[in-house]
Amino acid sequence: MKKTIDLICAGEVLIDCIGQQTNATIAETTSYERFLGGSPTNVAMNAAKLGLSVELVASCGADGMGNFILDSLQKVKVGTQGVTQSETAATSIILVSKSTGTPDFIPYRNSDFLIESFQIPNEILQKAKIFHTTCFALSKNPAQKTILETAQLATQLGVKTSIDLNFSERIWPNRNEAKKVIALYLATDPFVKLSEDDCFRFFGKTQSESFILDYFHELGATTICLTKGKEGVILSDKIQGTIYQPALPVTQIKDTTGAGDAFWTGFLYAQLQQKKWEETLLIAQKLAVLKLQYLGALPSDLDIVNYLNQ
Numbered sequence: 122m123k124k125t126i127d128l129i130c131a132g133e134v135l136i137d138c139i140g141q142q143t144n145a146t147i148a149e150t151t152s153y154e155r156f157l158g159g160s161p162t163n164v165a166m167n168a169a170k171l172g173l174s175v176e177l178v179a180s181c182g183a184d185g186m187g188n189f190i191l192d193s194l195q196k197v198k199v200g201t202q203g204v205t206q207s208e209t210a211a212t213s214i215i216l217v218s219k220s221t222g223t224p225d226f227i228p229y230r231n232s233d234f235l236i237e238s239f240q241i242p243n244e245i246l247q248k249a250k251i252f253h254t255t256c257f258a259l260s261k262n263p264a265q266k267t268i269l270e271t272a273q274l275a276t277q278l279g280v281k282t283s284i285d286l287n288f289s290e291r292i293w294p295n296r297n298e299a300k301k302v303i304a305l306y307l308a309t310d311p312f313v314k315l316s317e318d319d320c321f322r323f324f325g326k327t328q329s330e331s332f333i334l335d336y337f338h339e340l341g342a343t344t345i346c347l348t349k350g351k352e353g354v355i356l357s358d359k360i361q362g363t364i365y366q367p368a369l370p371v372t373q374i375k376d377t378t379g380a381g382d383a384f385w386t387g388f389l390y391a392q393l394q395q396k397k398w399e400e401t402l403l404i405a406q407k408l409a410v411l412k413l414q415y416l417g418a419l420p421s422d423l424d425i426v427n428y429l430n431q
């Protein structure tokens with residue numbers, strides 16, 4: 122089978138309403154700006170801006186926000202055949218505080234988890250190189266069942282899986298269920314991205330790096346990337362060992378929302394080109410730094426491939 126699709130992202134498409142007052146809590150924030158969001162959607166948008174062939178599998182409402190979402194995706198040539206617009210559930214919205222650290226958020230979830238298996242036909246899946254999702258997307262059915270089944274099928278079809286374990290108990294209050302579902306996904310040996318904040322929320326307390334890496338390796342992941350914000354990143358590969366890379370300097374942080382998604386897009390982009398781990402991490406960090414300097418998504422009017430080659 123000819124692999125004509127670089128990446129399928131499945132999961133939440135949302136409207137991020139990002140606060141306009143920097144480092145204010147949500148209670149203190151008085152005005153918000155609308156952005157296209159959702160972690161897998163951000164990865165899809167970024168990847169398309171890098172010239173990859175990308176399909177998004179997601180669900181929004183048949184409403185004004187849903188139309189804005191489809192318009193934005195199509196403008197950068199993200200494939201939208203797998204995006205449905207629900208007639209009964211509105212587009213999901215998240216209020217996010219504007220932060221130079223970890224943003225606070227309030228989710229209003231309506232249609233994002235209405236993802237059904239017909240949205241990812243086998244003919245499309247088998248053409249893909251990577252299938253990516255998130256913990257957020259796995260937190261609710263029918264998206265959970267659809268994504269788990271697709272990941273299992275993906276491995277049989279020679280498609281590499283990937284996951285951003287962006288766990289939050291506010292999105293997925295049943296931590297035991299989350300652990301079981303994540304274990305099923307990790308059995309497909311995905312590339313795993315998680316941040317220190319995700320780990321704290323997932324385990325309910327601070328755990329050592331070796332505990333975290335062993336935990337996810339034992340569930341089946343060969344390659345784990347643990348991002349630590351300005352403290353850099355650790356990549357642990359069961360075969361090749363562990364690499365630490367310090368963070369790149371950033372002159373001015375405008376907004377951190379989506380920095381992890383930019384990082385992961387760079388990681389997948391580099392892996393699609395079979396780059397070595399050090400270069401993969403460098404490309405990932407460069408994209409994250411670029412994103413940190415903008416509010417909202419990566420810029421559309423910049424030659425990002427050229428920026429990465431500098």
Ligand SMILES: Nc1ncnc2c1ncn2[C@@H]1O[C@H](COP(=O)(O)OP(=O)(O)OP(=O)(O)O)[C@@H](O)[C@H]1O
Pocket residue numbers: 223315316317318348349350351353354368369370371374377378379380381382384405406409410413
């Ligand atoms: N202050 C910073 N200075 C330099 N690089 C940073 C900084 N914050 C984030 N980064 C870059 O972004 C990457 C991802 O950040 P982080 O570890 O906070 O992940 P994340 O929590 O998934 O991000 P987010 O949820 O904010 O999108 C880091 O590995 C690093 O490359």
Ligand SMILES: O=C(O)C[C@@H](O)[C@H](O)C(=O)CO
Pocket residue numbers: 133135136137157158159160161163215257287378379380381382
């Ligand atoms: O999908 C999420 O996890 C939240 C998004 O609303 C937001 O775009 C974000 O924080 C991305 O990391």
